[in-house]
Amino acid sequence: MLLAEQIASTAAMQAVFSARATAQAMLDVEAGLAVAGAAVGLVPPEAVAAIKAACNAEAIDTSKLATDGALAGTVVIPLVTWLKAALPEHAKYAHIAGTSQDIIDTGLVLQLRAGIALLQADLATMADAAAKLAATHAKTAMLGRTLMQAAMPTTFGLKAANWLVAIDESRCAIARGAGEALVLQCGGAAGTLDVIQTDPVKFLDAFGAALNLRVGPTPWHTSRAPLARLAAAIAAAVGLAGKIGTDIALMMQSEIAEVREPAAPGRGGSSAMAHKRNPTLSIAARAAAVRMPGFVATLLAAADQEHERAAGAWQAEAATWPALMLCASGGIAAMAEALAGLELFPAAMAKNLALLPAQQLPPAIDAFIQRALNSHQNIGNELG
16 A cells, blocks of 8 residues: 555555455355355355355465456456365355356445444544534634635534534435445346346345345446445545535634644644644545545446446446545544544634624524534434
């Protein structure tokens, strides 16, 4: 992994999308395939046990797997060759009824499920921090700004409440997108599951149950819109993190000085100007937000796929999803940390507010904040 990519992503997400974790996800699918085969009498119990035991990526040379996969046109060919070599007595039962796309797509779904859980945890931290700021600073008056100019009095609590509502909306959108997109892929060679001549529904149900995945009505080999919609929901959440980062960075300007990101050893310094305290967490969130549209554009373009298996468009997704998830992890985690430790300076807010003639705060502010807090509680109960 490039140094810049390591800096811009979290260690937890790097672990989910590492080469070995990717191989393990595909091997988990192969193990589930054996369980499904056993459910319809194609794989004997002793072969299932042997396949499950052999599906351990720790022994794989991932560099060789990548090299051989590039040569073969799909990483599944060398992966299955490796698996069968580890099962000399049961090799004929490995990969039964499977095809490369079933293994790759379902492996990606398993990785996305793990990665989205990480994103949702950080988004929940963001939301809880915003809720605390909204409640604590409901009466902390500050200058509202429109078109970058002094506008009307508001409160920092309302600003945080607006962040809160948008964060919770993103959490819900990602949950909906994941529910739609994270589905078992199993159609066999051409989407007809031709190898399963007896009780294909039982086979599919057993396969889905083995991996704890929903089984859709049909295979989705060239139906990629649900994945594209999920990507857009994630990108929107990162865009929101960037928006909040923009607000914080502007309020951190030396001449404004209304807030400050949490301190940490080595954070926010300058190699040339020792007096500076830079908004590094906000910068990370904004940088991630800038990159997101490119990833989503690729996945949207890849939704145009020919017939029963695409030649190029599907393959374009393979490198795009890990990059998107790594980038999203860095941006969202940075903003979760920024909000959780954000320092406020109410005196500076009052000083800047004095640019306006004295005015009463509108009573709607309290109502808006309370509605945001109530909604947050309901969404927390819904999402768990």
